[in-house]
Structures are given as structure tokens and as C-alpha cells.
Amino acid sequence: MSLRTTTDRLVAEVQTRLTGRTRPTLLAGAVLVIVGSLLPWLTFGGYPGQLKSPFFFGDSGVRIFTLLLSVAFLLALFALPGRRKAGIAASLGMVAITAGTFLSVLNERGGLGAFAVGIFLTGIGSVVALLGFLALPPDVEPGRWRRKPQWVELLIVSGAQLALLLVVVYALDVGTDDGARSSRIIGFFLFIIAASAAVHALGVFAGISTLYRRHRGVTIAAGSLAAAAFPFLISEVQDGSAYWIRVAASIGVFAAAAIGLNIVVGQAGLLDLGYVAFFGIGAYVAALLGNANLTTSNIDLPFYIVIVLSAVVAAILGIIIGAPTLRLRGDYLAIVTLGFGEIFRLVAQNYDKLTRGPNGISGVPNLKVGSYDFGDSHTVLGVDLPYFANYYFIELLLIAFVIIVFTRLATSRIGRAWVAIREDETAAQAMGVNTISMKLLAFAIGAFLAGGAGAINAHVATQVSPDSYTFLESVTLLAAVVLGGMGTVAGAILGSAVLIALPEKLRTFQDKRLLFYGIALILMMRFRPTGIVPNSRRKLEFDDADPTSGDAVTQEQPPSTGKAVMAQ
Amino acid sequence: MTTTAVAVERVLDAKQVVKQFGGLTAVNKVDFHIDSGEIVGLIGPNGAGKTTFFNCLTGLEEPTSGEIRYRGEILSGKPDAVVKTGLARTFQNIRLFQNMTALENVLVGRHCRTSTGPISAIFRGPKYKREEKESTAAARGWLDFVGLSRIEGELAKNLPYGDQRRLEIARALATDPGLLLLDEPTAGMNPIETAQAMALVNSIRDAGLPVIVIEHDMKFIFNLCDRVAVLVQGQLLVEGSPAEVQSDHRVIEAYLGAPVE
Numbered sequence: 001m002s003l004r005t006t007t008d009r010l011v012a013e014v015q016t017r018l019t020g021r022t023r024p025t026l027l028a029g030a031v032l033v034i035v036g037s038l039l040p041w042l043t044f045g046g047y048p049g050q051l052k053s054p055f056f057f058g059d060s061g062v063r064i065f066t067l068l069l070s071v072a073f074l075l076a077l078f079a080l081p082g083r084r085k086a087g088i089a090a091s092l093g094m095v096a097i098t099a100g101t102f103l104s105v106l107n108e109r110g111g112l113g114a115f116a117v118g119i120f121l122t123g124i125g126s127v128v129a130l131l132g133f134l135a136l137p138p139d140v141e142p143g144r145w146r147r148k149p150q151w152v153e154l155l156i157v158s159g160a161q162l163a164l165l166l167v168v169v170y171a172l173d174v175g176t177d178d179g180a181r182s183s184r185i186i187g188f189f190l191f192i193i194a195a196s197a198a199v200h201a202l203g204v205f206a207g208i209s210t211l212y213r214r215h216r217g218v219t220i221a222a223g224s225l226a227a228a229a230f231p232f233l234i235s236e237v238q239d240g241s242a243y244w245i246r247v248a249a250s251i252g253v254f255a256a257a258a259i260g261l262n263i264v265v266g267q268a269g270l271l272d273l274g275y276v277a278f279f280g281i282g283a284y285v286a287a288l289l290g291n292a293n294l295t296t297s298n299i300d301l302p303f304y305i306v307i308v309l310s311a312v313v314a315a316i317l318g319i320i321i322g323a324p325t326l327r328l329r330g331d332y333l334a335i336v337t338l339g340f341g342e343i344f345r346l347v348a349q350n351y352d353k354l355t356r357g358p359n360g361i362s363g364v365p366n367l368k369v370g371s372y373d374f375g376d377s378h379t380v381l382g383v384d385l386p387y388f389a390n391y392y393f394i395e396l397l398l399i400a401f402v403i404i405v406f407t408r409l410a411t412s413r414i415g416r417a418w419v420a421i422r423e424d425e426t427a428a429q430a431m432g433v434n435t436i437s438m439k440l441l442a443f444a445i446g447a448f449l450a451g452g453a454g455a456i457n458a459h460v461a462t463q464v465s466p467d468s469y470t471f472l473e474s475v476t477l478l479a480a481v482v483l484g485g486m487g488t489v490a491g492a493i494l495g496s497a498v499l500i501a502l503p504e505k506l507r508t509f510q511d512k513r514l515l516f517y518g519i520a521l522i523l524m525m526r527f528r529p530t531g532i533v534p535n536s537r538r539k540l541e542f543d544d545a546d547p548t549s550g551d552a553v554t555q556e557q558p559p560s561t562g563k564a565v566m567a568q
Numbered sequence: 569m570t571t572t573a574v575a576v577e578r579v580l581d582a583k584q585v586v587k588q589f590g591g592l593t594a595v596n597k598v599d600f601h602i603d604s605g606e607i608v609g610l611i612g613p614n615g616a617g618k619t620t621f622f623n624c625l626t627g628l629e630e631p632t633s634g635e636i637r638y639r640g641e642i643l644s645g646k647p648d649a650v651v652k653t654g655l656a657r658t659f660q661n662i663r664l665f666q667n668m669t670a671l672e673n674v675l676v677g678r679h680c681r682t683s684t685g686p687i688s689a690i691f692r693g694p695k696y697k698r699e700e701k702e703s704t705a706a707a708r709g710w711l712d713f714v715g716l717s718r719i720e721g722e723l724a725k726n727l728p729y730g731d732q733r734r735l736e737i738a739r740a741l742a743t744d745p746g747l748l749l750l751d752e753p754t755a756g757m758n759p760i761e762t763a764q765a766m767a768l769v770n771s772i773r774d775a776g777l778p779v780i781v782i783e784h785d786m787k788f789i790f791n792l793c794d795r796v797a798v799l800v801q802g803q804l805l806v807e808g809s810p811a812e813v814q815s816d817h818r819v820i821e822a823y824l825g826a827p828v829e
Contacts, residue, residue, distance in 0.1 A: 404690065405690055408689055408690045408692065409686060409689055409690065412684060412689035412696060412700070413675070413678070413679050413682050413684055413689070413699070413700075413703070414684070414685075414686060414689055415689075416668070416672055416675055416676050416679070417676065417679050419665065419667070419668055419672075420665045420668065420676045420679075423665035423666055423667055423668065424663050424664075424665060424666075426628070426663070427659065427663035427664070427665065428665070428676065429628075429646065429647045429648050430626060430628060430647045430648075430651065430657060430659075430663075431651060431656075431676055431677050431679070431680075431739060431740070431743065432647075432648050432651035432652055432656075432677065432679055432680030432681075432743050433648055433676065433679050433680070434646075434648045434680075435648070441686060445686065
């Protein structure tokens with residue numbers, strides 16, 4: 001409370017001092033930052049890697065980010081709506097980057113001798129800019145985007161996907177091959193946070209998502225192309241290293257399962273804490289029927305049959321588990337599903353005759369479709385793709401299928417019944433929805449999709465064992481759904497990507513890795529409780545609950561309608 | 569008033585309905601019926617068991633004993649089965665699906681009259697297309713009927729109070745009921761909204777749908793109802809025309825207490 005009043009008073013003070021002088025202040029700040037970013041920050045120039053701090057130092061790596069941010073806020077100066085928030089976000093980001101660099105180098109070198117003039121110019125410039133932006137009058141509501149010519153809109157829609165792809169590739173690549181790894185990574189993360197906050201405040205994301213809705217076909221096509229282009233790009237950038245493609249292959253399976261869970265949790269509102277069991281059942285079925293080396297069965301069925309069987313077995317088990325338990329609501333259901341997850345794990349661990357107990361079934365062979373061996377690397381369009389790329393592509397197909405199931409059910413009477421159950425189960429029943437069978441259907445479809453994803457996972461991981469399907473995995477899946485945005489497909493995919501890629505990216509920080517991971521999750525939920533890609537419905541829910549949240553509600557209805565209703 | 573002579577049919581017939589919660593008898597041997605074309609009011613002081621009786625009729629509570637017949641058939645089972653048979657209701661405290669749009673709320677009402685399965689929904693089969701088209705048309709029709717078609721895209725929770733009440737009625741009507749049960753449709757409304765609600769209930773009856781209504785607003789009850797039943801402490805105290813009930817000293821006592829001798 002006192003912190004808030006103190007900052008309020010400071011802001012008011014800044015505003016009174018700077019009235020009428022904001023524009024020169026901002027320009028001065030921008031010039032200082034840009035000049036400072038072009039000059040060296042440290043006297044020992046290009047050898048920051050000799051410093052041992054695991055955190056923050058470096059020169060060449062970080063300056064580019066402050067430079068980009070300053071360009072961003074110069075742009076913000078001329079974009080009218082939302083510029084105060086955007087400018088504050090951008091300049092706060094620059095303050096954080098320079099201050100972090102300054103403090104860690106100071107700590108490392110024990111004095112000011114290491115610093116060159118650039119860092120001071122940038123630091124002062126960003127503080128000046130911050131003050132200038134604070135002194136601006138509050139933002140007016142971000143305006144709606146006017147309609148642009150068709151080709152411009154299509155260009156924006158596909159350009160946004162391309163930009164996302166490039167940012168992802170850069171994010172994965174950054175810091176892998178220079179001495180100042182961690183400084184660049186942290187600098188980049190701060191940059192991404194500040195830049196996306198600034199862009200968000202300018203209403204760009206809202207505008208783009210409107211365009212996405214308007215041009216769905218092009219959006220989907222561009223998105224699929226970007227996803228398919230990813231292995232080629234990362235392969236080129238990383239000189240053929242398979243590392244990130246391997247990570248992407250785990251993300252693909254995980255994302256498919258997360259979308260399935262999103263039907264259960266996001267749409268029908270059933271908190272399932274044992275969802276990974278269905279994933280595991282699919283994997284075990286696929287391993288048992290897929291001619292593994294160390295196994296208890298001798299069956300070798302073609303994969304397209306195996307994947308269907310895995311999904312069906314998981315769905316049947318889902319119905320068997322669901323039929324008695326789905327009469328429960330809320331917390332009770334969560335506890336029962338938690339128990340089911342544990343039962344599955346313990347059975348897998350102890351029923352040696354079928355599952356080979358804790359050893360699991362290993363040596364699951366690579367997939368072979370016709371003469372195409374998924375275990376070989378292939379050269380496509382002159383790019384050497386490691387063999388994990390094969391799995392990545394088949395997962396893209398699986399995800400496409402899952403997305404179709406998800407979205408088409410969502411816009412049918414079944415999807416409406418699910419949302420009604422989530423909103424008010426008693427009312428749904430009193431309006432004629434057979435809640436038990438609809439909940440069972442959600443459960444079974446979720447299990448079906450998880451079983452299919454599990455079947456692919458058995459081949460990607462080449463082995464299945466009970467420790468791959470622990471409670472923690474269920475929680476991570478659930479976290480992916482919540483973090484990404486309940487009830488949206490893009491949310492589940494992005495959530496999975498962040499939850500799996502982030503710990504990999506943070507490996508540079510070794511023992512502090514999980515600390516950063518946890519902090520990142522907490523911050524994301526604090527500042528974006530609706531998830532990365534919020535469902536428009538849920539977004540409204542949360543914005544109502546939290547009047548202090550700064551997000552401008554983008555109403556889909558023309559505002560005049562709402563007013564007419566209220567006036568009536 | 570419609571003058572066409574239609575054979576009067578017993579729509580709902582409840583006999584000796586009892587509902588006990590532990591030692592408390594909330595509804596005690598209530599006989600109640602409604603015929604086609606009627607609006608019947610159910611009144612009584614707070615805690616008289618009106619809503620519990622409603623819940624018994626609509627399957628939300630299972631009566632301890634007694635028999636409820638709808639057009640001759642014994643009603644039993646879960647609320648969703650009861651809705652399918654033809655009883656639709658609204659709630660005393662509005663229970664809309666807050667984060668669905670007005671149109672979606674009404675479409676949920678169509679759920680029990682449609683049967684598209686997941687396969688047809690996923691592959692956008694002919695059945696899906698036909699039912700979706702019919703449901704949307706029907707839902708829009710009911711929104712129009714209650715006067716809400718202009719706000720079909722608004723989230724239910726963003727609607728003003730009176731509109732929420734009307735939306736709940738539209739949602740109930742979308743289930744194609746043979747009998748409508750309204751639980752305090754004018755609670756919390758201002759006089760203008762109450763008048764609008766009265767007109768709406770009247771037009772529902774004119775459309776041929778019998779209505780049972782729980783209400784505290786006596787003007788509403790006596791202007792609208794063909795018959796009024798008074799429930800006091802779980803028991804049916806009086807039943808009769810509005811004028812009879814209005815002048816019955818037992819009703820006055822139940823509300824105001826007996827005069828001191």
C-alpha cells in the first residue's frame with residue numbers, strides 16, 4: 001500500500017516538474033540511449049567471456065537490445081494511443097538491462113574502471129526517457145484499427161507469423177556460441193518482456209488477433225508454413241545440431257496432449273490431475289504392439305493401426321475411470337483423478353509380466369512408414385535435417401488433427417454444453433444437458449487424444465518406463481494449459497513450448513536453473529493471469545475481477561450496442 | 569384472450585408431494601395441478617417451500633413421497649430428463665451461463681432437442697449442419713420473442729438485470745417446453761421492468777404455453793393469474809381465483825399474523 005502511494009506521489013511530482021517539457025526530455029533521452037548503445041560499454045571490449053559471473057555482464061551482446069528498445073520507444077512517441085504505457089515499458093526494460101550489466105560488472109571487477117562511456121550514456125538516457133514518459137498524460141483507450149486494404153492485412157497476418165518464427169529461432173540460438181552466454185540470454189529475455197509489453201500497450205497484439213480472426217485461412221496456412229520451416233531454419237542457424245529439433249519433437253507430443261487436456265480442463269472445466277496416465281497408456285500400448293527390443297510381447301503391427309489402438313484403449317480406460325468419478329465435482333474430482341494417475345504409475349511399476357516393471361519397455365524401434373525410415377536423417381532442399389525432424393513433422397500432423405477436433409467440437413452443441421457445465425453445472429442440467437454423459441465424453445476425447453500422442457512419444461523416446469508418467473508430468477501439462485491460456489489452442493501450444501524450452505534454455509545457469517524457471521512462471525501468472533493467449537471469454541472474466549489490471553478490454557461488439565442496452 | 573375453444577387438458581398433476589430434509593418437512597402433502605392455457609400463481613411467505621416444490625417438480629430434488637404426472641405420465645429422474653419431457657424453468661437467483669453470449673445461452677436450451685454426436689460435429693456432417701442451422705434459427709426466434717435479438721452477441725453477465733431475467737426465460741423456452749415454471753420472474757425489478765415482464769408472461773400464455781409462477785409481487789399475481797395457490801409452512805393453505813385468495817382471512821393471517829383478540 002505504502003509503496004503504491006509513494007510511487008504515485010513520485011509520478012505526480014515528475015508530472016508537475018516536467019509539464020510542457022516532455023517532448024524535449026524524451027528526445028534527449030532517445031538520443032542519449034542511441035548514442036550510448038553505439039559506443040562500447042566496457043573498456044575491455046570484446047572479451048566479456050573472461051569474467052566468471054554466471055549472471056550479467058558483457059558488452060557487444062547486450063547493446064543491440066537497448067538500441068532496438070530505443071527505436072521502439074521513438075516509434076511509440078509517434079503512435080498516439082497507449083504510448084505512455086508503451087514508453088514506460090520500453091524505458092524500464094532499458095533501465096533494467098543497463099543497471100543489471102552495471103551491477104554485475106561492478107561486482108565482478110570491484111570498481112568503476114571497467115566501464116566505458118557508453119553504458120553511462122545509455123543508463124542516463126533511459127532514466128531520462130522513463131521520466132519523460134511518466135510525465136505524459138494517461139493514455140486514451142487504444143483505438144480500433146481501421147480496415148486496411150486486403151493485401152496489407154494479409155501481409156501483416158503472414159508477416160506476424162514469420163516474425164514469431166524468427167524470434168523463436170533467435171531466442172533458441174542466442175547465447176549458444178559466444179562467451180557471454182548468460183548475459184545475452186538475460187538481456188534478450190528482458191528485451192522480449194519490455195518489447196512485448198510496449199507492443200501490447202500500443203494495441204498491436206489486439207489488432208493482429210482481430211486480423212487473425214478475419215483471415216483465418218491465411219493465418220492457419222502461414223502458421224503451418226512457419227511451423228514446418230522451423231527445423232530448416234534452426235538447422236541452418238545451428239550448423240546442423242539436432243539439439244533444438246529434439247526439444248521441438250518433445251514439445252510437439254506434449255502440445256498435442258495439452259490440447260487434449262484443454263478440452264477436459266479449459267472447456268468442460270473438469271480438473272484432471274491424472275491426465276498423464278492416458279498419455280502413458282497410449283505409450284505402453286504402442287510399445288507393446290510396436291516390436292520393441294526388450295519387451296514382453298511379440299506383436300509387430302503397423303504404426304497407423306497402433307496409434308489408433310493406443311488412442312482407443314486410452315479412451316476406453318477414460319470411460320471406465322470417468323463413469324463412477326464424474327459424478328463428483330470440483331475438488332473431489334481432482335483428488336480422484338490424482339489417485340488414478342498414481343494407480344497407473346504403480347501398476348506400470350509392479351505388473352512385471354506386462355510392463356517389465358521399473359525397467360520399462362525399451363528399444364522401441366524408429367517408425368517406418370513404407371520405405372521411409374524415421375531413424376534416418378534426410379536432406380531436404382539442401383538442408384540436412386536430423387532424424388528428430390521426421391518425428392517433428394509427424395507431430396505437426398497429429399497437432400493439426402487435434403486442433404481440428406478441438407475447434408470443431410468447441411463450436412458444436414457439445415462444446416456449448418461443456419462450457420455450460422463449466423459455468424454452472426446445476427443450471428446446465430436444469431436446461432436439459434445430460435451432464436454426466438457430456439462430462440464423460442469430454443473425458444474420453446481427452447484420453448483419446450492423449451493416447452495418440454503417447455503412441456508417438458513411445459517412438460520418439462524409444463522407451464517407456466513408469467517414471468516418465470509421474471504426477472509432475474500431469475502438473476506440467478496442466479501448467480501448460482493454464483499458462484498458455486485456458487480454452488485456446490494457441491495457448492496450449494505456446495504454453496507447452498515455453499514450459500519445455502525454457503528449462504532447456506536456462507541450462508546455462510546450471511544449479512540456479514529451476515529458481516529462474518520458477519520465478520519466470522510466477523511473474524507470468526502475476527502479470528498475465530489469463531495466459532499467453534487468453535480466450536476472449538476468460539479474458540473478460542479476469543479483467544472484471546481485477547480492476548487494477550491495465551489491460552484494455554477489446555470488446556468485440558461495437559461499443560454503441562452496449563451503451564444502448566445500458567441506457568435502456 | 570383467445571376465443572378458440574380448445575379442450576382443456578390436465579398438464580401437470582402433483583398429488584400428495586412430500587419433501588423432507590432430515591427432520592424438516594419442507595413440502596407437506598401438497599396437491600397441485602395446472603391445465604392447458606392457465607397461468608397459476610404460487611405464493612406464500614418466505615420459507616414456505618415454494619422453491620423446494622419447484623425443485624421437486626423439475627427433478628432437482630427427489631420428492632420423499634408423492635406422485636407427479638405430466639400429461640398423464642409419471643415424472644421421474646434427473647432434471648435433464650424432466651426438461652426433455654417438457655418442463656422448463658427459470659431460477660429465483662438468475663443462473664445464466666455468465667461467460668457465454670446471449671445467443672449461446674439460448675442455444676444451450678436447444679441441446680436436449682438436438683442429437684449431433686462428436687463424429688458428425690468433427691466432420692461437419694449433414695446432421696451437424698442441419699441441426700446447427702435449425703437451432704440457431706430457433707434461438708434467434710426466442711431472443712426476438714423476449715425482445716433481446718439486438719444483444720445476441722453480448723456476454724450474459726454484461727446484460728442489465730431485466731435483460732438477464734428475460735434471457736433466462738428465452739433459454740427455458742428454447743427447450744420447447746409444454747409447461748413453463750418461473751421462479752420469481754420480477755424479483756428485484758423496477759415497476760417498468762415488472763410491467764414488461766408481465767406482458768411477456770401474458771404473451772407466453774397466449775402462445776399456448778401454461779405457466780406456473782412463484783411471485784411475491786401481488787399486483788403481478790392478481791393481474792395475471794387464473795388461479796392462485798398459497799403455500800404456508802410447506803402446506804397448501806388455500807387455492808382459488810385471485811379474488812377468493814385475496815379476501816381469504818387465512819392468507820392475510822399467514823402474511824400479517826392473526827389480529828390480537
